[in-house]
Amino acid sequence: MRVTVSVPGKVTLLGEHAVVYGKPALVSAINRRVYITVEGRDDSNIKIFSNDIKLQGLSLKLNGEMSSFEFETWEKKSQILEPLRYILKALEVAAQHYGKKIGANIMVRSEMPIGAGLGTSAAISVGTVAAYSALLGHEMNLNEVARMGHATEVAVQGIASPMDTAITTFGGTLYIKPEGTKPFIERIDVPCDFTSVLGYTQREETTSQILRRVKAAKDQNPKVVELIMDAIGLLVEEARSCIKKGDPKSFGDLMNINHGLLDSLGVSTRALNEMVYASRSAGALGSKLTGAGGGGCMIALCPDRAKEVSLAIKLAGGVPFEVSLSSPGLRVEPPS
Amino acid sequence: MRVTVSVPGKVTLLGEHAVVYGKPALVSAINRRVYITVEGRDDSNIKIFSNDIKLQGLSLKLNGEMSSFEFETWEKKSQILEPLRYILKALEVAAQHYGKKIGANIMVRSEMPIGAGLGTSAAISVGTVAAYSALLGHEMNLNEVARMGHATEVAVQGIASPMDTAITTFGGTLYIKPEGTKPFIERIDVPCDFTSVLGYTQREETTSQILRRVKAAKDQNPKVVELIMDAIGLLVEEARSCIKKGDPKSFGDLMNINHGLLDSLGVSTRALNEMVYASRSAGALGSKLTGAGGGGCMIALCPDRAKEVSLAIKLAGGVPFEVSLSSPGLRVEPPS
Numbered sequence: 001m002r003v004t005v006s007v008p009g010k011v012t013l014l015g016e017h018a019v020v021y022g023k024p025a026l027v028s029a030i031n032r033r034v035y036i037t038v039e040g041r042d043d044s045n046i047k048i049f050s051n052d053i054k055l056q057g058l059s060l061k062l063n064g065e066m067s068s069f070e071f072e073t074w075e076k077k078s079q080i081l082e083p084l085r086y087i088l089k090a091l092e093v094a095a096q097h098y099g100k101k102i103g104a105n106i107m108v109r110s111e112m113p114i115g116a117g118l119g120t121s122a123a124i125s126v127g128t129v130a131a132y133s134a135l136l137g138h139e140m141n142l143n144e145v146a147r148m149g150h151a152t153e154v155a156v157q158g159i160a161s162p163m164d165t166a167i168t169t170f171g172g173t174l175y176i177k178p179e180g181t182k183p184f185i186e187r188i189d190v191p192c193d194f195t196s197v198l199g200y201t202q203r204e205e206t207t208s209q210i211l212r213r214v215k216a217a218k219d220q221n222p223k224v225v226e227l228i229m230d231a232i233g234l235l236v237e238e239a240r241s242c243i244k245k246g247d248p249k250s251f252g253d254l255m256n257i258n259h260g261l262l263d264s265l266g267v268s269t270r271a272l273n274e275m276v277y278a279s280r281s282a283g284a285l286g287s288k289l290t291g292a293g294g295g296g297c298m299i300a301l302c303p304d305r306a307k308e309v310s311l312a313i314k315l316a317g318g319v320p321f322e323v324s325l326s327s328p329g330l331r332v333e334p335p336s
Numbered sequence: 337m338r339v340t341v342s343v344p345g346k347v348t349l350l351g352e353h354a355v356v357y358g359k360p361a362l363v364s365a366i367n368r369r370v371y372i373t374v375e376g377r378d379d380s381n382i383k384i385f386s387n388d389i390k391l392q393g394l395s396l397k398l399n400g401e402m403s404s405f406e407f408e409t410w411e412k413k414s415q416i417l418e419p420l421r422y423i424l425k426a427l428e429v430a431a432q433h434y435g436k437k438i439g440a441n442i443m444v445r446s447e448m449p450i451g452a453g454l455g456t457s458a459a460i461s462v463g464t465v466a467a468y469s470a471l472l473g474h475e476m477n478l479n480e481v482a483r484m485g486h487a488t489e490v491a492v493q494g495i496a497s498p499m500d501t502a503i504t505t506f507g508g509t510l511y512i513k514p515e516g517t518k519p520f521i522e523r524i525d526v527p528c529d530f531t532s533v534l535g536y537t538q539r540e541e542t543t544s545q546i547l548r549r550v551k552a553a554k555d556q557n558p559k560v561v562e563l564i565m566d567a568i569g570l571l572v573e574e575a576r577s578c579i580k581k582g583d584p585k586s587f588g589d590l591m592n593i594n595h596g597l598l599d600s601l602g603v604s605t606r607a608l609n610e611m612v613y614a615s616r617s618a619g620a621l622g623s624k625l626t627g628a629g630g631g632g633c634m635i636a637l638c639p640d641r642a643k644e645v646s647l648a649i650k651l652a653g654g655v656p657f658e659v660s661l662s663s664p665g666l667r668v669e670p671p672s
Contacts, residue, residue: 217593220586224571224593231563231600238557250556257553257560260600264567264593270613277606 004037004333007127010119023233024177028325032112036127041103090128117291122164125152171329192246193303199275199318205294252286259288267293282312340669343463346455359569360513364661368448372463377439426464453627458500461488507665528582529639535611535654541630588622595624603629618648
């Protein structure tokens, strides 16, 4: 038996970082996907393949106890190990949930850079859980898959917001407000064209380094940083209305404000700023870094100017790619 | 009789824009000065000379009624007219105050760019009032001079904060909090090295255009922008303590936060951001745009790295100049 599922990447439209401190955020699934194929084996081994840009040449073989690793290439071991941890943990979580474990070949392919703030770790976790569940003979229940995907992220990272696994499972655009252990999630229809261009640049810091730095800034200037978080929370509320009203222009203005506030938290970089400002010069309605910052991605909302903004991002030294928002969530792909 | 006075330029350390909405600001006099010389004439005419970079080739002759202008060069007329308006108005204000008017030659020289947010219009106003008062035979009273300097700015601009004329008259470093018509002003001792480098880039917008834009942003998203203004006000209070404690490191962190908040108000530019981030990479403790924004100047606090930061600003396309803060205010120069 062989099952292929695909899961979208996500982009944080507004509210990253502040969401860690209880403020709402807006996230949207993009039309770049991770494809996970699982295939039964005659033995109880796990073998993982990938021919992704970032995972190129990966071929990992595990024996039934998942205790020994065989890499075909050792060159990119640290880059490879990161996504691997999510795959292995997702298999474990699903196997445990169903009380059943079988051998499998697992193929991973990503249409977007890994570790760029586009939710690829959540997508890999959710996709692996879903495909392996199907291989084990279980119907895919989206709520269950999202929960297991989140459990996978928590197990690997120690702590994880359920935001990424939720958006990647359900797709669309979500307004998410942390409330105790269970966040309030509202699905939002996007009634008009929110075509955007993402610009990618190398990460200079890891997400956990950046999260620590924001925490340190908050400890050093608690009142000032709290006001900044409040401002971000408030602009997310305003932006939610802008989407509902179909007002991308005002939404863009709020993106610009949000970028400055993220800059004030110390999470922007010269390269991100370059792309953000170049996009505005090229006619974007708004632009900001997206995700944790410290490099990674920025997003420019530019329904009528995608070509010009892509060029501007390229000239500013980034890698542009056009995306549609509110893309579908987890789905089973037809057999190839 | 011939009198030469000099007046320092100023830099806003923190709090620009928010000060327009009632928040406190920190300003400091820099060691770049405007020199104004007045010299009695046998007739009642006014003649103004300047050999400044920006005012090069200016030579203006007025008849006793100040009704006709003679320019030696017409090329830079609009650039020349701007500072001229302050000189002429300052003469009028002083003449009216003392009920006396005599002819004079007036020579102006500036050690810093005019119209770059360094308070040159206030310096020219205050310097002209002071020197002309002396020519009229009146002792210079600093409070009176500051008041007349402010009246000059109000008459020319329609509206003016008394901040620039206060700092340029009294020198040093001032904490200024608008309170009704009379601001609360506190002189602050700077107990340690706050050597900074300024970076200058061409203005892309005028101050009044930028002020209108911030006003429009506030009208569009009142609650969000109010929180941003609150955050700026609060960080100015924190920064006042940092200066008093002699803690330039924490002060630098607050400058970085303030820059992001100014960016969120839409007053930064790509060129300013470039210099701001380049300075940080070169070891500045903190950096931000200073003044109205839309081009103009940025400031990097870098007591131990002035050479490196100057180079970084130059490489980022700006014109760097090192300044000391808390410089002396208005003073009479010895006869040359």
